[in-house]
Amino acid sequence: MEQDQPVERDVSPESDDPRDHDPDHRDHFGADLELNRFDGLPFSSRYYRLLQERRELPVWGARAQVLDALVDHQLVIVSGTARTGKSTQIPQWCAELCLSARYRHGTVVCTQAHRQQAVELALRVADEMDVNIGHEVGYSVPLKSCCSHDTVLRYCTDDTLLREMTSDPLLERYGAVVVDRAHERTLSTDILLGLLGALLRRRPGLRAVVLVDPPLAAAQRLRSHYGGAAALVCLEVPRPAQVVYANHNYNGTAASGGGHSDDYFYSALRLVLELHRTRERGDVAVFLASTQEVEVAHSILQRESTRLGADLDRLVPVKLCAGQAGPLPILGKDAASSKRTRRVFLSTQQGEDVLWATNTIHFVIDTGVEKRFVYNPRIRANSEVMRPISKCRADMRKQLCRPTGKCFCLYPEGKPLPAENSPRILESNITSTVLFLKRMEIGGLGHCHFIHRPDPEGLMQALEELDYLAALDNDGNLSEIGVILSEFPLDPQMGRALLASCEFDCANEMLTVTAMLSVPCCFLAPPAGMAHAAHQRHRRFHHPEGDHFTLINVYNAFQQSQKEPHFNAENWCRDNFLNHTSLETAEATRSELRDILNRTELPVSEPSFGTKANTLNIKRALLSGFFMQIARDVDGGGNYFMLTHKHVAQVHPVSGYGPTTHKRGLPEWVVFHEYTLAENNCIRTLSEISPQLFIEMTPQYFFYNLPSSESKDILQHILDRDCSRNGNADKKPKMSAAVHREVEEETSYDRCVIQ
Incomplete structure (x- = not known):
């Protein structure tokens, strides 16, 4: 949802330099600084209590350096670990910069990789700035916006800001753009980073700040990507908790080998129970490879918790799964563990950010592996890949527990880990990305200087798919259909x-x-x-x-x-x-x-x-959009042959066509929504179609580009037969007689009745 341009205020200070309004020099300004410069109201006593806490954050020691960099450079890169305060303080300093310029260039927006993080940070910053959430400070996440005309600092997800750029390519309503957690390398964040250079050239008054976690080499590489013109600020790294490494590989994927692929999983659960029996206080965070492992671990720990002795504290496993919407219960400042309860947070990489909202974690168990879905453009499907986490992520997890806590790494200390997180732009379907960049060309911001350029094969597949969908014209530009498609937050x-x-x-x-x-x-x-x-x-x-x-x-x-x-x-x-x-x-x-x-x-x-x-x-x-996802049951037993890449898959168990659920038997031809090349190798969300309907709804050039197969021969035979009946062997019929009869029949038939 879009927000309106905030109105200018009369409370702007006379000086245009934000360094003149440093809270550390309050005595130089007397009574004037007793009023909040953002809303013109007196500060509350809580503001001063929070200000004291803010001054103790590691980032506060670099305040002067950051402000100098913001005044003298268009682009500033700040490297620092979590809990240094960079995500809350630096956007506030950017707001002070925009306020000192009387919002001539606009207000401030700060992007986050995850929606819950955007909401939590906005709430915290509104509290620290002593303003009301939804007024001077707000947030915008998918399907929810809490902003107003008065909003001068807005937190949002990275994809929300990209959606906004379809109507405002140069982000002219903003004077400062803060890209937080750039090290996560999400698809949307990488696009923003790729467009930043062009944005800054087109708008000299714009300031951009990129916040990353160590290693320092990653920040230096990002700086060189922008030609070395960016200012680089490095925050002091806090001392990590005690780290205990395993003396061998629990994960069989490592090159040095050792152990079965699921050894790390059961070792992590055994370690949880051992820690609980020590009676040492504190919650436990366990990082597993996938959501499926989180579900299994939760079930096992629930069962084991009932078998613990009455003299031990209660053990409560908590699932933190990807896609979990809304605020998480039992997390936050007011949710500290009771004296008789120990929580065990079971998380994957996707749920990691939520754990920073609690300060009760004393133990971290890091399995050191993750399952990621990697897109294969040749077969238009995701493959599930098990691999080690990055050193950047491993170091972040060590910072999660309190200084007196312990981090148990279920891999050897010398195990080689990738230095940085793998960019999602190299592993995702980029068709939506290409559509967005085509839209940016219309807005005059077409060049995207990617940090890591997409794979050429994936790029060609994306262009081909957009062409099949009639989203491109003969010159490769967006067609009228393509412009409308770019309006939807859909693939x-x-x-x-x-x-x-x-x-x-x-x-x-x-x-x-x-x-x-x-x-x-x-x-x-x-x-x-x-x-x-x-x-x-x-x-x-x-x-x-x-x-x-x-x-x-x-x-x-x-x-x-x-x-x-x-x-x-x-x-x-x-x-x-x-x-x-x-x-x-x-x-x-x-x-x-x-x-x-x-x-x-x-x-x-x-x-x-x-x-x-x-x-x-x-x-x-459905066929107008998903004609590239058609499959045929080749043997009547549920082995579906996919026409575009000749792979065979089964029906997902949750489907209505799954085992023991469909009385009519399996349909021969289906259109499906998703195919995953994983252990179960299945298609899911499928509906029955007729081959005649497929022929009539499919672009002719796509049909003739399908690889040769028995299924294609069947379709070609139907096409030739219908063309002969219509007396034109060179032209595809508009509609077969069978489908025409179906269209003409307006009579109702039995629906699936909900009892």
């Missing part, structure tokens, strides 16, 4: 399907499908012993036409149930083994997408879910 395939639904008069239903596919899976894995009950509950939502239609059933049932008196959404979701957070997020996502359709003056149909014509139109809309 281009999903956006193209939603756009096509406006043409096929099923936008109401496709909004629901799109929203449900944009959030984590709504079906929860059942607890131990509840598998049958969960299966029976989930089966009530299954739709005979496929998983996309099942998602509509789930969403509609959730909406319908909310109309009942005394409805409790969380209880309803728990009873049906559904993810309440996912459904609430889908509701907000759907509303945002509908607003975009209305803003772009695209028609939204009236609900007609359940009619024959509507079902066919939904499939036509």
Whole structure:
């Protein structure tokens, strides 16, 4: 959501140099400094208490150096570990700089890699600045904005700022841009870093600050990327806690070998129980490789906690999973462990930031490995890869526990680790990135000087996919369709399907499908012993036409149930083994997408879910975006052959076509949403289609570029037969007789009834 340009205030100081307003020199200004320069009100007593705490932060010792760098340089790079205060203090100093210039160049925006971090930092900084959240200090994260006309310092996610650049390519409403946690190397952060050089050249009055964690070599490399013109400020590194290394590799992926690949997992859990038996106080943070391991570890520790002796404290495992929305319970200042409870935080790399919100962690157990999804452009799929974490991440985890605590590294001290985090731009599908950069060309900011350039094969695949989706014109520029697609916070395939639904008069239903596919899976894995009950509950939502239609059933049932008196959404979701957070997020996502359709003056149909014509139109809309994701059951046993790259996969168990869930048997031809090349090697979220419909909705040049296969021969035979019937062997028919009959049939058929 966009914010309006903040209004200028009359409380701006007479001096244009922010160094003249250093709080350490309050006595030089007398009564004037008793008023908050951001809102003109007297400071509260809490402000001075927090100011004293701020002065004790390591970053405060470099305040003068940072302010000098901001005045004398357009770009400043600050290197320092977590808990130095750089994420809270430096954006405030940038706000003072903009205030001293009377906001001639704009206000301040500070990006974060994760939404929860953006919210927590905004709340803390508003407290420190003695202003109200949502007024002088605010935040904007996906689906939620807490800003106003008065906001002078805004925290947001990196992807939120990129979305804003589609309408304001030069970020003219800002006088300072702070890119925090640049070492995370997320896709959106790398794009921002790549565009910074061009932004600074176009806007001499703009200031940019990049905040990174050590090693120093990474900050120096980033400085050289910008031609050495940036100022570099290095903060003092706090003394880490005691570190204990393993004397051998628990992880079998290391070059020196030793142990099975899952040894580190059970070693970490054994160590948790051993630490608990020592009765030494403090919470434990355990870093595992994947969300699946977090789930298994949580189950094991819950079971083991019931077997502990009555003389030991209560052991409470806590899951910190990727995609967890909203503030986390039991974390924060007021959530310290009780005298009889020890919490064990089970996290992956994605949940790491949340742990910095608590100061009760005494022990850290680092397995030293992570599972990452790496995109393969040749097969348009993610592969799950196990690999060691970076030295940068390992050092951060050592800082997490208190100085008197211990960090246990389940790998040898001499084990070689990559120096920095791997850039996601080298491992992700960059089709959306290319679409965004094409949009930036229209805004006059087309050149993106990447720190690590995307793989040429991935770049060519992205351009080819955009061409197939009609997002590019003959000159390789954005077409009218491409401009509209760039308005949606969706991957281009999903956006193209939603756009096509406006043409096929099923936008109401496709909004629901799109929203449900944009959030984590709504079906929860059942607890131990509840598998049958969960299966029976989930089966009530299954739709005979496929998983996309099942998602509509789930969403509609959730909406319908909310109309009942005394409805409790969380209880309803728990009873049906559904993810309440996912459904609430889908509701907000759907509303945002509908607003975009209305803003772009695209028609939204009236609900007609359940009619024959509507079902066919939904499939036509899906195929308009996902014609590159078609598979055929080659043996009737669920072995699906994918036409684009000739791989074979099975149906994901959660699908309505999964084992023991679909009474009608498996469909021969399906359109699917996702394919993951992992241990289970499966496709998920699939719906039945007819080969005739596929032929009619697929761009002809894409069809003829498909690799040769038996499945393609079948399609070619259908195409040739239909062309012969229409008396034109050189032209693809507009619509086969079979599909034409389906379109003409407006009669309703039985829906999947929600009991």
